[in-house]
Amino acid sequence: MKTPAFSLKYFSPAAPLRSWVSSYYIFEADVPMLSDTLRAELPQVRFMYEGNGTFSYGGGVAVPMPQAALCGPTNVAVGFVARGPLKIFGAGLLPAGWAALVGAGASEFSNMLADLQDVAGPVARRALHRMAEARNHREVVAAADAFFLLLSMQAKPPPLWFTRAADEWLASSINPDVNELVKMTGMSSRQIERLALRVYGASPKLLSRKYRALQAAVRLGLDPEAGWEVAAGGVFYDQSHFIRDFKTFVGMTPNQFTAKDSPWLARLTIAKRQSLVTMPKLNFVS
Numbered sequence: 003m004k005t006p007a008f009s010l011k012y013f014s015p016a017a018p019l020r021s022w023v024s025s026y027y028i029f030e031a032d033v034p035m036l037s038d039t040l041r042a043e044l045p046q047v048r049f050m051y052e053g054n055g056t057f058s059y060g061g062g063v064a065v066p067m068p069q070a071a072l073c074g075p076t077n078v079a080v081g082f083v084a085r086g087p088l089k090i091f092g093a094g095l096l097p098a099g100w101a102a103l104v105g106a107g108a109s110e111f112s113n114m115l116a117d118l119q120d121v122a123g124p125v126a127r128r129a130l131h132r133m134a135e136a137r138n139h140r141e142v143v144a145a146a147d148a149f150f151l152l153l154s155m156q157a158k159p160p161p162l163w164f165t166r167a168a169d170e171w172l173a174s175s176i177n178p179d180v181n182e183l184v185k186m187t188g189m190s191s192r193q194i195e196r197l198a199l200r201v202y203g204a205s206p207k208l209l210s211r212k213y214r215a216l217q218a219a220v221r222l223g224l225d226p227e228a229g230w231e232v233a234a235g236g237v238f239y240d241q242s243h244f245i246r247d248f249k250t251f252v253g254m255t256p257n258q259f260t261a262k263d264s265p266w267l268a269r270l271t272i273a274k275r276q277s278l279v280t281m282p283k284l285n286f287v288s
Contacts, residue, residue, distance in 0.1 A: 007031060007032050007033050008029075008030070008031050008032075008033075009028075009029070009030040009031075010027060010028075010029050010030075011027065011028050011139060012025050012026065012027050013025065013026040013027070013028070013139070013143045014026070015093065015146070015147060015150065016147040016150070016151065018151065018154065019099075019147065019150050019151065019154065021096070021098055021099070021162075022095065022096055022098055022099025022102050022103060022150075022154070022157075022160075023093050023094065023095060023096065023099050023150055024044065024093070024094035024095070024096055025093070025094065026091065026092070026093050026143060026146055027091075027092050027093075028089070028090070028091050028092075028139055028142055028143075029088065029089075029090045029092070030087075030088060030089050030090075031053075031084075031086050031087065031088040032086065032087045033086045033087065033088070034085065034086055034087075035083075035084070035085060035086065036055075036082075036083070036084045036085075036086055036088060037081075037082070037083050037084075038081075038082045038083075039079055039080070039081055039082070039252075039253035039254060040076075040079065040080040040081075040082055040253070041079055041216060041219065041251060041252045041253060042076045042077055042078060042079060042080075042212050042215075042216065042250075042251040042252075043075070043076055043094070044075060044094040044095060044096065044097075045072070045073060045074050045075045045094070045095040045100050045104075045108065045111065045203070046071075046072075046073040046092050046093065046094055046095065047071070047072060047073075047092070047093045047095065047118060048067070048070075048071045048073055048090060048091065048092045048093075049069065049070050049071075049090065049091040049092075049118075049129060049130050049133050049146075050067060050069050050070075050071070050084075050088070050089070050090050051069065051089050051090075051091065051130055051133040051134040052086075052087055052088060052089035052134070053084055053085055053086045053087060053088035053089065053090075054066070054067070054069075054084065054085055055067045055082060055083060055084030055085065055088075056082070056083050056084075057073070057080050057081065057082055057115055058080065058081040058083075059076065059078055059080050059113040059114070060078035060079065060080075060113070061081070064081075064083065065114075065115055067115060068115065068116075068117040068118065068119075069130055070117065070118035070119055070126040070127065070129070070130045071115050071116070071117065071118055072104070072111070072115070072116045072117070072118045072121050072122075073115055074108065074110075074111025074112050074113065074114050074115070074116070074203060075100075075108055075111070075112055075202060075203035075204065076112070076113055077112060077113060077203070077204050077208055077212055077251075078113060078250060078251070078253075079249075079250065079251060079252055079253025079254075080113075080253070081253070089133075091133055091142055091146060093146060093150070096165070096169070097160075097165045097168065097169065097201045097202050098160040098161075098162055098165040098166075098201075099160075100201060100203075101158065101160035101161060101165070101200075101201050102154070102157040102158055102159070102160040103150070103153045103154065103157055104121060105158045106121075107199065107200045108199070108200060108201055108202055108203030109199040109200065109203045109204070111203065112203040112204065122149075122153060125149055125152050125153070126149070128149075129145050129146065129148070129149035132144075132145035132148075133145050133146075160201070161197065161201065163187075164187060164197050164201065165201060167183065167186045167187050168183060168187075168198065168201075168202065168206075168209075170186075171183045171186060172209060172210075172213045173213070176214065176217055176218075176235045176237055177210070177214055177235070177237035178209070178210040178213060178214065179210070180194075180206045180207055180210060183206055191206075194206055211247060211251070212251050214237055214238075214247070215247045215248055215250070215251040215252065216251060216252070217235075218233045218234055218235065218237075218238075218244070218248065219233075219248065219251075219252050219259065221233040221235065222256055222259060222260060223259065223260070226260035230244060230245075230256050233256070244256070
C-alpha cells in the first residue's frame with residue numbers, strides 16, 4: 003500500500019498548559035513543493051524541523067518562516083509556500099496564553115512572523131533540536147510540553163476575567179455583538195478595545211467580523227450541500243457581503259472552499275475525527 007503524501011494529527015497539550023495552549027498538531031508532507039492557504043487564526047508557535055517555507059499575509063510579499071517561529075494572530079488569510087519534505091509542529095496560543103507566555107501587545111505581532119528564539123530565548127532552539135531528533139510523534143509532543151512548561155515558569159498573570167468573557171462572546175454567537183461584550187464585562191467600549199488589541203491583536207469589531215466568517219466556514223465545511231445561505235446563518239447583508247468577508251478571512255470563495263478534493267474539507271474531516279476532549283471552545287472556530 004502506498005504511503006499517503008500528507009499526514010495531519012492532533013494532540014492535547016499537558017494538563018497544566020490547557021488554559022493557555024489549544025491543540026497541538028503535527029503536519030508531515032512527503033512532497034517537493036507545497037502551496038496552501040491558511041485562514042485567519044489564533045497566534046501560533048510553529049517548529050519547522052524539516053523543510054522550509056514562506057508566508058504571505060493578505061497577498062503581500064513572501065516572508066521566510068524561521069525554523070522556530072512565533073506567528074502573531076492573523077486577521078487576513080495567509081499564503082504558505084514550502085519546499086519539502088516537510089515536518090511541522092504547531093500549537094495555537096489562546097488569548098490568555100498569549101498574555102501569559104508572550105506578554106507583548108498582540109496587535110504588535112498581528113499578521114507577522116517573529117523568530118521564536120528572540121522571544122523565548124535558547125529554549126526554543128533546544129525544542130527544535132529535540133523535535134528534529136524525535137523518533138516518533140510522542141517524543142515531538144513531549145518536547146513541546148517541555149518547551150511550554152519552561153515558558154510557563156516565567157508566565158505573567160493574564161487578564162482571565164476578560165479572556166473568558168471574550169472567548170465565550172466569540173464562540174457562542176454566530177454574530178458577536180460588541181455591545182454584548184460591553185454588557186458582559188461592565189467596561190467602556192474604549193477600555194474593551196484597548197484590552198482586545200493587547201490580548202487578541204484586533205479590535206472587538208474586527209474580531210466579530212473574523213469569527214463570524216470563520217464560524218460560517220466551519221458550517222459550510224461540515225455541510226457543503228446546504229449551500230451558502232445556511233452557512234451564512236442570516237448574519238450577512240447579502241451574498242456579496244458573505245463572499246467578501248469569507249474571502250478576506252478564509253482566503254478563497256465559498257465555491258473554492260467546497261470544491262472537490264479541497265484541502266480545507268479534508269482538514270475539517272480530520273479535525274472532526276480526531277476531536278480532543280480538552281480542545282477549548284474557541285479552538286473550534288479558530
